[in-house]
């Protein structure tokens with residue numbers, strides 16, 4: 001029996017002693033334990049607060065796509081419709097555009113002052129005299145290269161052919177049959193094509209000039225129609 005008393009303690013006694021010892025240690029250090037547990041809780045609360053605040057800010061009318069009550073249903077309640085046509089400038093950026101307008105392709109035409117003219121070191125006979133820069137009537141020059149001049153010339157004529165007359169029922173589709181050009185620079189967002197929404201001229205590029213004329217182009221966005229005065233000017237391509 002004496003051996004048993006002095007022998008190793010049983011597993012449960014050891015575990016019990018260890019538990020008590022640890023518990024006493026933790027109890028003495030209660031402050032740091034509270035700190036340890038509260039840090040993640042405080043962080044979580046902060047995140048919840050931030051998320052709610054951001055959601056609330058984003059949900060304010062000026063940060064949301066504009067909506068309007070349209071018509072009344074059977075129960076007399078109006079139906080809320082949201083869209084770019086009901087938004088102001090700030091709200092419009094938040095609107096989804098499920099089917100954006102397809103713009104006709106446009107050639108990049110150099111500004112009048114940068115167009116090719118005859119100079120001391122470039123003396124091609126086909127180029128215009130540099131006096132056209134003063135009147136702003138320089139034609140845009142397109143370089144077509146190849147070994148067969150006849151083929152090149154006929155290709156150029158076809159490329160900048162007269163196109164079709166503008167069909168007002170589908171204006172952009174019919175415009176795409178003409179070689180259009182603009183001096184405007186491509187923007188990062190081209191929802192509104194810069195060529196049509198700047199004061200710059202939209203050119204109808206032709207191989208042979210006719211006297212130039214202007215006409216206005218009705219553009220439609222959703223239910224809003226914009227009257228854009230676009231000048232179509234015929235310029236010589238080569």
Ligand SMILES: *[C@@H]1O[C@H](CO)[C@@H](O)[C@H](O)[C@H]1NC(C)=O
Nearest residue numbers: 147148149150151152154155
């Ligand atoms: C140049 O192109 C024209 C028109 O396609 C063709 O009739 C003619 O044979 C070509 N000339 C040469 C030298 O390839």
Ligand SMILES: *[C@@H]1O[C@H](CO)[C@@H](O)[C@H](O)[C@H]1NC(C)=O
Nearest residue numbers: 194196197198199200201229
């Ligand atoms: C376009 O021209 C009009 C009148 O000439 C001017 O009032 C307007 O500010 C111009 N717009 C831009 C974007 O240059």
